[in-house]
Amino acid sequence: MQNSLRPSIPKTWHYEGRVKKPESYALKVETGRVDPRDLDDFFACTVVVPTLDSCDTAEALIARLFDVVGRKPETALVALSQPFDFQFDHIRLYARLRVPSGLDPAPVHRLRFEVQVKTFLQHAWSIATHDLTYKTNDVSWGKERVAAQVKASLEAAEVSIVEAERLATSGNKLLARQDxxxxxxxxxxxxxxxxxxxxxxxxxxxxxxxxxxxxxxxxxxxxxxxxxxxxxxxxxxxxxxxxxxxxxxxxxxxxxxxxxxxxxxxxxxxxxxxxxxxxxxxxxxxxxxxxxxxxxxx
Known part of the structure; x- marks a missing residue:
């Protein structure tokens, strides 16, 4: 998977990949929410793009390389969280290796893997808060609260970056000024x-x-x-x-x-x-x- 994806992404993007450890498999199966014979992220990778505007380009690239069989959220217009929640809600694509033309499917082509698409700000938040709130031995309301506050601030910054040109030319008196x-x-x-x-x-x-x-x-x-x-x-x-x-x-x-x-x-x-x-x-x-x-x- 990564041999196909990593060389294809632009130099200004970032790529990370990992194979799930047995301990992580066990913890996921114990939740009862997944079939141990059909895990969808035995391999998972992350494609990091500059801004939200680049996410569609990343999804199109992944769709050219693999057979995409699922997406969370289902579309770009669907939100997974409430407007007052700031949890993990990045784009996740579930894909399979594409069967080469003229060949029969092999067992490897039935396996699904996960590709996350994040912006650099989203990726920074994930790295900074991963050990703080996701995989931790210490359950703390305060830590979760801080992580959510940081996520909210970064999301606001993300929107401002994407909309910067439109905002600057919107006629807003504060932004229309010039020195x-x-x-x-x-x-x-x-x-x-x-x-x-x-x-x-x-x-x-x-x-x-x-x-x-x-x-x-x-x-x-x-x-x-x-x-x-x-x-x-x-x-x-x-x-x-x-x-x-x-x-x-x-x-x-x-x-x-x-x-x-x-x-x-x-x-x-x-x-x-x-x-x-x-x-x-x-x-x-x-x-x-x-x-x-x-x-x-x-």
Missing amino acids: SATASLVGVVGSLQRHFTAAQLPEDTKRLALTIKTTLEACSLEPGYLEKLLNLGKAKRMGSHPADLSPFGVVLLYLVDLQPAKLKAALRRAKGPKILISREVALPASFLSYDLPSARHI
Whole structure:
């Protein structure tokens, strides 16, 4: 089972698996709730995904690899607990190995195993409270209460993470606010998106925008100047940005062309932010390398 599942999950997910110990078998059978000849978790594993949004993707992956014969809860719309209860209620899928095409079923194909799907926050809660409340020699109302309170807090955090974008754009007065730094950064991102395609921009556009914002401010230029800088530089080059430079390289090139004195002052500032100078961007001869402590050449 794990040889099929573990290599198939994305690198940003997590996997754990275990074979049930004889002692655990005995304890489960003694409850009278299970048939000792038909245990469904002789082997069990856990697939841990980043957020609740990834659970459907995980279930689809498991369904592609195995024959899923059961689910708890039955659907994503069914809750196993009361609204005031915060117990173990993660997704559990019960599956069998799929019989290869052209072969007859073997005894191993009749065995069911369990796959739990959890988020990282849910998994952290399980690890932190497992020995505290699940398998313990000490029965304590207080410990159960603390575990439930932590679960409630994490569930609220989980919902907030999944709904963060919708909440941020909902018009809520508390979340609709902006400070000046955020507003200027939003402006930088907007300029970058207007002048460069998605393929030209990195996945982490925010980090690029922060770097450009810091560079402009080191040159004693407002971040809002970026739009004008890009328009002027583009106009000097027949209406298109250099295709052989990164967006940051383009900005740096235009600073060399249009604001050389301000860029030079920034590079000469010993305690200023470091500015990357790639070999594709040629500095003027008046920029003496030994006198540019803030320059980082590559």
